[in-house]
Amino acid sequence: MAETISPTAPTAALPMAEPESAECCVPPAGRPSLGAEAAVALAARFKALADPNRLRLLSMVAAGEDAEACVCDLTEPLGLGQPTVSHHLKILVDAGFLTREKRGVWAYYSVVPEALGDLATTLTGQLGSAR
Amino acid sequence: MAETISPTAPTAALPMAEPESAECCVPPAGRPSLGAEAAVALAARFKALADPNRLRLLSMVAAGEDAEACVCDLTEPLGLGQPTVSHHLKILVDAGFLTREKRGVWAYYSVVPEALGDLATTLTGQLGSAR
Numbered sequence: 130m131a132e133t134i135s136p137t138a139p140t141a142a143l144p145m146a147e148p149e150s151a152e153c154c155v156p157p158a159g160r161p162s163l164g165a166e167a168a169v170a171l172a173a174r175f176k177a178l179a180d181p182n183r184l185r186l187l188s189m190v191a192a193g194e195d196a197e198a199c200v201c202d203l204t205e206p207l208g209l210g211q212p213t214v215s216h217h218l219k220i221l222v223d224a225g226f227l228t229r230e231k232r233g234v235w236a237y238y239s240v241v242p243e244a245l246g247d248l249a250t251t252l253t254g255q256l257g258s259a260r
Numbered sequence: 261m262a263e264t265i266s267p268t269a270p271t272a273a274l275p276m277a278e279p280e281s282a283e284c285c286v287p288p289a290g291r292p293s294l295g296a297e298a299a300v301a302l303a304a305r306f307k308a309l310a311d312p313n314r315l316r317l318l319s320m321v322a323a324g325e326d327a328e329a330c331v332c333d334l335t336e337p338l339g340l341g342q343p344t345v346s347h348h349l350k351i352l353v354d355a356g357f358l359t360r361e362k363r364g365v366w367a368y369y370s371v372v373p374e375a376l377g378d379l380a381t382t383l384t385g386q387l388g389s390a391r
Contacts, residue, residue: 162320162337163315163316163319165312168313168315168316168319169312171312171315172310172311172312172314172315175306175307175309175310176306176307178306179303179304179306179307179309179310180303181296181300181303182299184302184306184387185294185295185296185299187387188293188294188299188386188387189293189294191293191387192293196388206293240387242384245383245384245387245388246383246384246388248380248383249379249380249381249384250380252376252379252383253380255319255322256309256315256322256371256376257322257371257373257377
């Protein structure tokens with residue numbers, strides 16, 4: 130009887146080195162290094178965090194009650210205009226670090242703990258020296 | 261007898277909100293958010309990682325025997341010239357993610373696991389929603 134094995138290929142967020150680069154990228158220790166495509170995706174996530182104002186916004190949201198904050202409370206502390214703050218928040222939402230929910234006239238932002246956790250795991254795993 | 265307590269002030273890499281911003285930056289939950297100066301330092305570290313080629317270099321070094329690699333093995337896989345690779349490696353060294361040691365004609369790079377670990381802790385702690 131034929132087994133029906135569903136093609137649950139590990140479409141990991143961070144694929145390993147592409148086949149064509151396998152030769153060059155499997156070092157003596159045998160652990161494949163980050164492939165080109167995965168590196169682009171990962172760099173984009175770090176780029177979203179590579180701005181002091183965005184880090185402060187993320188930190189302020191994380192420090193709020195239930196890791197949530199109203200945009201109305203995020204503008205003044207940074208001394209930036211509302212459009213600039215909204216621009217930075219959008220980048221954090223697009224990168225998956227925050228979610229946005231409209232309630233009445235205000236938008237509320239919440240931290241996505243898994244997104245930060247995943248990135249932390251990548252730092253200490255694939256980019257670190259953990260084996 | 262006077263105790264000699266050395267001034268081991270916690271000159272943390274990530275100082276909390278500056279006094280002058282304490283009013284605005286201590287949210288209801290009482291956890292101070294990231295201060296302006298700390299945010300600049302942290303953003304610089306993320307910026308060093310916000311490039312696909314640098315991530316691949318870091319990953320290749322991490323995957324090497326003893327999390328170390330000779331610059332001679334890092335140039336070809338990325339299809340970049342030696343000056344470009346050296347430039348990227350310098351940024352990673354300056355940001356504290358790699359160390360560089362000259363042995364004979366070649367430079368060898370090693371991963372600094374603590375630097376990646378610290379950043380991971382910041383991601384899941386101060387920037388995440390851990391309390």
